[in-house]
Amino acid sequence: MNITETAVNTEAIISVRDASKRFVLHKDKSIKDRILYFRSREKSRSDFWALRNISLEVEQGQTLGLIGHNGSGKSTLLKLIGGIIDPTSGAVLRRGRVAALLELGAGFHPDLSGRANVYINAAILGLSTAETDLVFDDIVEFSGIGEFIETQVKFYSSGMYVRLAFAVAVHSDPDLLLVDEVLAVGDEPFQQKCMNKIREFQREGRTIVLVSHSAEQVADVCTRAVVLDAGEIVHDGDVGEGIRVLREGYERDRVAAAAKERASADAAEQLAGAVDILAVDVTTADGKAAGAEPIAPGSSLTFTIRARVNSPVDWITGFTLQSMLGQTIYYLNTKGLELETPTAPGDYAISFTLPDVNFGRERLIISAGAETGDGVTIAQLQNAGHLDFAPDPTGGGVVQFAATGAINSVERVS
Known part of the structure; x- marks a missing residue:
């Protein structure tokens, strides 16, 4: 009612x-x-x-x-x-006077106690310290925080955040x-x-x-x-x-939403087989197949997607490099490079060259695919191959660097 x-x-x-x-x-x-x-x-x-x-x-x-x-x-x-x-x-x-509760924990400093945050939030809402002193006990009682009022708010649950924030807001006389x-x-x-x-x-x-x-x-x-x-x-x-x-x-x-889902499924069914991704070849700068030996930092690699267009369609293609745990490390496609893929039926080789690669993962898995410009998947080739990279002797991470360092004597500051 x-x-x-x-x-x-x-x-x-x-x-x-x-x-x-x-x-x-x-x-x-x-x-x-x-x-x-x-x-x-x-x-x-x-x-x-x-x-x-x-x-x-x-x-x-x-x-x-x-x-x-x-x-x-x-x-x-x-x-x-x-x-x-x-x-x-x-x-x-x-x-x-406006009091706003727009986001969980907004305005709270995680490293300060609940007490300190009460006074800070009350000040933001326009209360003086003396005015906050008068309503402080009411705020604590309304929130139900109790002895945790002296605890850093980063240890509060989401419910404690809301209770304390709401208590401050409604006691600020808005x-x-x-x-x-x-x-x-x-x-x-x-x-x-x-x-x-x-x-x-x-x-x-x-x-x-x-x-x-x-x-x-x-x-x-x-x-x-x-x-x-x-x-x-x-x-x-x-x-x-x-x-x-x-x-x-x-x-x-x-x-x-149901109509859009049906339309997307129908489009995917109609386009199925329009393009096939046959293979992904990776070669080094001298034209040799990559993968026989670990790839050294600074090498240039060319990724060639071999695709077959079976029926005329507007499409884009690209490849993805993922870690062994499925994390995407890098991806690239023809749309990003503004390359126009051919629409006439036939076999094609689409090449992407990455100069001076410095991936820091020991092994990356290659996948490739084709889709329409509006994201309807036409073809996928999962686990098309893998690349092994030589470990970084100086550091570690997703990428490698030709790192250098120096140690210098400095004047002691008194």
Whole structure:
């Protein structure tokens, strides 16, 4: 049953005006990728709009539930409201003291005690030391931390983190409380204690914005629901209607995911046999087959994938080097080097040359494959061979270096 909203000041405590938030996604996940694919870096970046043209006002005393499926923009909007991040465009206005529980353990220093973190977090929320002294015992009692308040928080469980963080937030006398899903970590008695505190805040006319995946929790405590879908508001108003819209979205996504899975399976079935990966040959700079002897550091290697195109198809191919435990050490494909693979039926040799290789693993397993540009697998050749590398006489690790060192006498510092 929804909590009935009491008479409150109707002046908006939060005003979000046409706010959008963009993030830049990098497909090159490592420094190695950024160097290797430097010429095509612009192609490896894309814009992701987590929020688009969001406008809403929250009046003092309302309890607003932000709901939506994963990736809909709920937490991003909550961070905008809390001032954690700035919008790419638009504006977010708020007034009063804000207490935010946006991430487990956020703002806690792991090497400090619970007591020290209470005072630090309270100061961040705007409390003076004297004000924190007055509520310190209440914070400890509410959190249930007890004697562990003097222990470094890096030894706390996730539940202890949440209990202490929530206790500090609700005792900081906030006008606006922001809560992002963290209550799901605590045990049932603590969750009930938190719900009681939220209801107490409601009676006092404070404003709460709650992100939760629990429809029952939102229906129980919220007076208004905002449903986000792909960064846009699709419902703003009645809680029951908002939950209905949310569940319709879940069903729509389920149907779409099932259709995509069927389409991918159909595409893979249609393309099966379009390309065969016959073998992977590895040769040294002098044209000899690699593998008869351990490969010395600094050698140049050419990997030649022998492929057969049986029917016309747009495809890419490449190879992967893995450790004996299955860890990917290196991979390279025609897309990364901007090589156009032939589509006409026939046999082809696709070569990749790695100059001055310095792998530090004694043995690497070679695999190769072919797929379409959108990731549908056409062919795979697992365990196509292996390479043995001479051990690094000076150091150890995934890579080797021509390492040097020096020892010098230095003047003693008094």
